[in-house]
Amino acid sequence: MVATMDSAGLTALAEKTRTVQGSALRDMLALVMRPDLQSFALGLPAPELLPLADCRAAAAQVLAGDPEALQYHLPCESLKSHLRQLLATRGIDCTEKQIFLTTGAQQATHLVANFLLSPGQQVIMEEVTYEGLHLAIQPLNPEPLIVPTDPETGIDIDAVEEQLERGASPAFIYTITDGHNPLGRSLSVEARIRLVELARRFRTPIVEDDVFGFLNYDGPASPPMRSLDDEWVFYIGSFSKILAPSLRVGWIVVPAALQQALSSLKQASDLDITTLGHLTAAAYLDAGHLPAHLATIRSEYRRRRDAMVRALEANFPSAARWSTPSCGMFVWVELPGEVDTGELLRAAVESESVAFMPGDIFAIPGLPRSRNGMRLNFTHSRVEDIEEGIARLAKVLRKFLHRDFSC
């Protein structure tokens, strides 16, 4: 990789390069940019529903009067105030002093991981989970304590309890409460209560990723774990899925006493200051646009989710399994055990120009659990493209199964 640098003096550099794995997410982002591709790969909002005119008005207002909008400033207080009100609609009772603003949820995850996790320490995580968590913790060389997860019921809480009772001392337990990435599932109220009880009993923080909890399709989602505990739950949210990714607005809700430490970590990463994106989001919220926008995207995404599930029912082999997510952006499909979805992806892109995210992306390398899983996004594509794309994907899958069976 360091083609022009071959000296022993650069051992450290080369070593670093080896440990920095190319991000599959980024590679997929490059692939999905191919205009000829019908992609269900990424967790993208529908572009035609992005609130362009309202964001334009918000940015114009930010840049209309005070040049200080372009200056260095402390984190945006009015954005925190809006977030406090927004989080209250999810049952979260917090103060502005408990809200820490970040450059999207990935930075929130990265900062929390760097804050909680000492090098080599244990982390309890599901066998498949958000790929950005792997990226965030990898440089700290953690010992992952992998617990099973079920596409219907989620993280195996018995397994979590067993690990903790056996004396595990993890830096944190990571999970996604609603619209799990990649599984789509939401945790039951009982599961939320039990996890919080375990966190308290074993004095182990939970990192609760809730970037999908506002995308609820079958009535209100249950309150997140943060609504049950304000001490052991580090709550992560984002506007990337519900407003606009390029504004780069994420947040962490933590005890107020931890703000300064997080701020120092962010200061070292990219300065803990207000950005044009954060100011634009605050102005957008000032104008009161979010509730109507959320209603619009929930309604359309529900239609798309239903279309995808119908298309799977109509086209996929009966041996494939999936469930209907009540929140989020993804349907998780498990194919017959002999299918490697990484190989299927290559075939699907080559022969039918369809893409999805293979399960291995979300697993610790080497674990076989998700080899036959695929994550399908239903928010980015229109209903007719979902119907046609799933039919094409099923065509590849049938050939693929036939090939495998004929071997």
Add this chain to the structure above:
Amino acid sequence: MVATMDSAGLTALAEKTRTVQGSALRDMLALVMRPDLQSFALGLPAPELLPLADCRAAAAQVLAGDPEALQYHLPCESLKSHLRQLLATRGIDCTEKQIFLTTGAQQATHLVANFLLSPGQQVIMEEVTYEGLHLAIQPLNPEPLIVPTDPETGIDIDAVEEQLERGASPAFIYTITDGHNPLGRSLSVEARIRLVELARRFRTPIVEDDVFGFLNYDGPASPPMRSLDDEWVFYIGSFSKILAPSLRVGWIVVPAALQQALSSLKQASDLDITTLGHLTAAAYLDAGHLPAHLATIRSEYRRRRDAMVRALEANFPSAARWSTPSCGMFVWVELPGEVDTGELLRAAVESESVAFMPGDIFAIPGLPRSRNGMRLNFTHSRVEDIEEGIARLAKVLRKFLHRDFSC
């Protein structure tokens, strides 16, 4: 600090909290927000010169047509293309593939440090230097190899050579070529050549921070070290000092072969994607506004620099030393040895509502070298405020010296 968390199970968390020191820069930012204060503390652009209307037009254009401006996207190619042209005016010959976009120069510094530096490895750095470097490398627990630096001539290259000849094997040598922070000085052409020769001879990368090189007041600044070597020099730049901090645009110029590794590191930190700020900067550059803006701020900042130097000459005691910077935002003043500028700051804020940055902020804690140094910013304040503020600061200083002498 972890007031509500007192369990042994959270040892790791508390440990982290202890190692994350409150950032003095951030504390100073909070202090400087006090409207009653005449502050020379921070490296802020003049607010009244920030190009508000042109940025408003640029943002409006970005958000006028394609909703994809709000979507996830790969790093902005048109911004890279503009940067290539801009860097050519500093004598840097590079391709778009060698330009890596970041969330400001702090993230550039953080990513390069994390890329080059293995935990515990050595770093060659000056006895006083940019505080953000300390923040960026601190979590990697490096062994700092501190070399002397001179307010007139800069980094002591003999000392660098001596360290390398003695067998030091640093991850990199860090310096700021023009308008050094906090010293204000620019390196001579000979010094640049010698440092690059050392980097080649000892196969040790130089991290060249050039965020101030475009703010040149006495004719063109000399070409940066990156113009002399495209293999061993990692070049960092930013729009925060010359366009607008809240756009959060920084960059690193590195061999193209290293892009993917940096991208993976950024992906883990906050995703390697385009932001509204980056798009706005690209549209601003498309419109061709930067050259005129640079001419405006250079001309006004030169006036302010001259005013500050005149005010120092008129008001400060003869035992104080400073020099006139040809680039950047700062005048560095060294006071008689018995003065602790940290104490002086508290007195200045309390009795005369004047602030500056005490030298210790820029030094490895415990090293006495900069105890009597102060960094004065001349770009943020109008000429009349510089004149009055320096007079008030001199008043505090006289009292302070008198107090000390009378002890």
